[in-house]
C-alpha cells in the first residue's frame with residue numbers, strides 16, 4: 001500500500017508555480033487543457049503545447065512575477081476575458097480563445113498554434129534565418145499589416161505594444177499574423193504595458209500619454225519604415241552614441257527624436273557605411289511615399305503638447321492608399337530579376353541596363369501606372385469599399401511567354417465589368433475572363449472607372 | 454533600385470567572460486565545466502542574436518591565472534568563433550584581468566560597433582581569492598564608463614569569497630554561488646550568459662534600465678522553478694508507479710534528497726527517480742508493488758535584350 005498524506009500539496013499548492021507535462025488545467029469554459037510540452041519561455045510567460053478538447057493548441061502561462069499587484073493581474077485577466085468574448089477582429093490576429101481560471105498565483109490563455117511558415121518580424125529584419133522574398137512581397141506584407149490595424153482600430157481597440165517581436169509574416173506571400181494580443185484593449189483602457197523602446201511613440205517614452213490608437217499609429221509607421229528601408233527612422237549620426245544607455249534612449253526616442261531624412265533638419269543623416277542602403281532606396285522612392293514617411297516623422301507629428309499633436313499622423317486608410325499605389329509600381333526586370341520602382345513606361349533596369357517591357361498605362365481617377373505582368377489591383381485602390389474587403393483583388397495582369405507587351409487584364413473581382421473597346425463598342429467582361437491591355441479600352445466596376453492609355 | 458534583401462544594421466552587445474584559470478580550477482575539475490559551458494553557449498547565443506533586430510551579440514573570453522590572455526585573441530563574432538579549451542594552472546591574478554579589460558573597454562578597442570553598442574555584460578567567475586593586488590586593478594576599471602554601464606554578474610564557485618566578487622559587481626545580490634560538486638556549474642554558466650545577453654541586447658521598456666539584480670533574480674527564479682518542477686514530477690512518478698511510499702511531506706523528502714545529489718539539468722528524470730526510490734526505501738518506508746511502467750508573378754521573359762518598340766502587340770486582336 002502506498003500512502004499519500006499531503007498529496008494535494010503537489011498538485012494544488014506551491015509546487016505548481018508552473019504547469020508541467022501531464023497536468024490538466026481547467027479553463028473558464030470548463031474545458032481542460034492538458035500540457036504536452038513546453039514550447040518556449042519569454043519575458044512574460046511560458047508557452048506550452050496543450051491538448052485542448054482533443055485539439056492541439058498553445059497555452060501562454062504568465063510568470064507570477066509579470067504582474068505588479070493582484071489588482072493589475074485582475075485588470076489584465078478581465079481585459080483578456082473581454083477580448084475572448086468579443087472574438088478576433090479578423091483572421092490576421094492570433095487571438096486568445098479561452099482562458100484558464102486564476103490558480104496558483106497566475107493563469108494562462110489558449111490560442112491556436114502558429115504555423116511554422118510565419119516568421120517573426122525581427123528574424124526577417126535580421127535576415128539570417130529567413131527573409132522576405134522581394135520588395136513586392138514586403139509591400140504586400142506591409143499592406144496586410146496596415147489593413148489588420150485598420151480593422152482592429154475601427155473595432156474600437158488599441159494594440160498598445162507594436163514591435164518587431166509581435167508580428168509574424170510568411171516571407172514568401174506576405175501574409176501576416178499578429179500575435180501577443182493580450183495587450184489589446186478597448187480604447188480608453190490601459191493594460192499597464194507601455195511597449196518596447198525604439199517602437200514607442202515619443203509621448204509614451206516621455207510619460208505624457210498612455211498607449212492608445214494614436215501611439216499605435218506612430219509605432220506602425222516605424223515598422224512600415226523599417227520593413228522597407230532596413231533602417232530605423234530615428235537612428236542616424238546624431239542618435240548613434242558609442243554606448244546606447246537608457247538615458248540616451250529617452251533622448252533619441254522621446255525628448256528629441258530626429259528623422260534621418262527630415263527635409264528641414266539634416267542633423268541626423270544615416271550613418272555612413274551603416275545606412276547607405278537605406279539612403280539609396282530613399283532616393284528611389286516615389287514622392288508620395290516619401291511624403292508619407294516625412295509626415296509620420298516630422299517634428300510636428302512627434303510632438304504632443306496641450307493634449308494634441310502638432311502634426312497629424314497618417315491614419316490606416318491613408319497608408320493603404322499610398323501602399324496600394326506603390327505596390328503596383330514594383331516591376332521585376334524579366335532579364336535579370338531585379339526589381340525597379342517604375343513611374344512611367346520609360347524605365348530601365350538599374351542592374352542590367354535593359355529597358356523594361358512596359359508599353360501601356362492604366363489610368364485611375366487620380367493617377368496612372370504602367371501595366372506589367374504581376375500587377376494586382378485591389379478594391380481599396382479603386383473605391384471606398386467595406387473595410388474587410390479592402391484588399392480583395394479586382395484585376396491582375398498576366399503576360400504572354402516570349403511576347404513582351406502582350407499583357408492581359410484578368411477580371412478577378414467576382415463581378416462583371418462594363419467595358420468600352422478601343423473602337424468604341426460596348427462589351428462585358430465576366431468574372432474570370434480577360435481582356436488585352438490595349439490602348440483606349442475603358443472599364444468600370446464597383447462604380448470606379450479605369451482606362452488603358 | 455538597390456537590390457532587395459539586406460539586413461538591418463544592429464548595435465553590438467558584447468558578452469565578456471572573465472574566467473579564473475588558476476590551479477585549483479584544474480584540481481576540482483571545474484575548468485572542464487567552464488570550457489564545456491562556453492562551447493555549448495555559442496550556438497544558443499547565435500540563435501538569440503540571429504532573432505534579435507536590436508543588437509548582434511559578440512563574445513570575449515579573458516582567462517586569468519598567472520597573468521591573463523584573451524582566448525581567440527579578443528572579442529569575436531559568433532559566426533567565426535575560435536575556441537581552444539582553457540587550461541588551468543598557476544595563480545589568481547584577478548587584478549591583471551581588470552586592468553586588461555579596462556584597456557579594451559574603449560571605442561577604439563573592442564567597443565567598435567559601427568551602429569553603436571549597448572553596454573556590455575561582464576561575467577566574472579572565480580573559485581578562490583585573488584593572489585595579486587586586485588583592488589588597485591578594480592579601482593582603475595571603476596573609472597571606465599563602459600564598466601559603469603555594464604551589467605556585472607559574478608559566479609562564486611566552491612570556496613570563492615562572495616564578498617570579494619561583490620566588490621567587482623558592486624552588489625552582493627548579483628553574485629551567484631555554485632558548489633561545483635553538487636550543482637550543475639556548466640548549466641548555471643550557460644544560463645547566466647544567455648539570460649543576461651538576451652536581456653541586455655534588447656532595447657527596453659520606457660527608459661527603465663535592465664539591472665543586474667533583475668538578471669540574477671531571473672536566473673535564481675529559473676533555478677527555483679526548475680527545482681519545483683523536478684520535485685513535482687518526481688512526486689508524480691512516485692504516485693503513478695507506487696514503488697515507494699512517503700510518510701511525511703513528500704516534497705520535503707524529495708527536496709532534501711535533491712540537496713544531496715543536485716537538481717538534474719536535463720529532462721531525463723529516470724536516473725534521479727531511481728536514486729530517489731532507493732533512498733526512500735533505505736529510509737524504511739514500506740515497499741510498494743510496481744504498478745507497471747509508465748506567387749506566380751514571373752514576368753514573360755523578353756526575347757531581346759532591349760524592348761522592341763512594338764507598335765501595337767494587339768494589332769491582330771480586333772475584337773477589343
Ligand SMILES: Nc1ncnc2c1ncn2[C@@H]1O[C@H](COP(=O)(O)OP(=O)(O)OP(=O)(O)O)[C@@H](O)[C@H]1O
Nearest residue numbers: 039040041042043044045046047058112113114165
Ligand atoms: N501560438 C504559438 N504557437 C507556437 N509557438 C508559440 C506560440 N506562441 C508563442 N510561441 C513560442 O513560445 C515561445 C515564448 O513565447 P513568448 O511570446 O512568451 O515569448 P517571447 O516572444 O520569446 O518573449 P517576450 O515575451 O520576452 O517578448 C517563443 O519561442 C514562441 O515562438
Ligand SMILES: [Zn+2]
Nearest residue numbers: 333336349352
Ligand atoms: Zn535587369
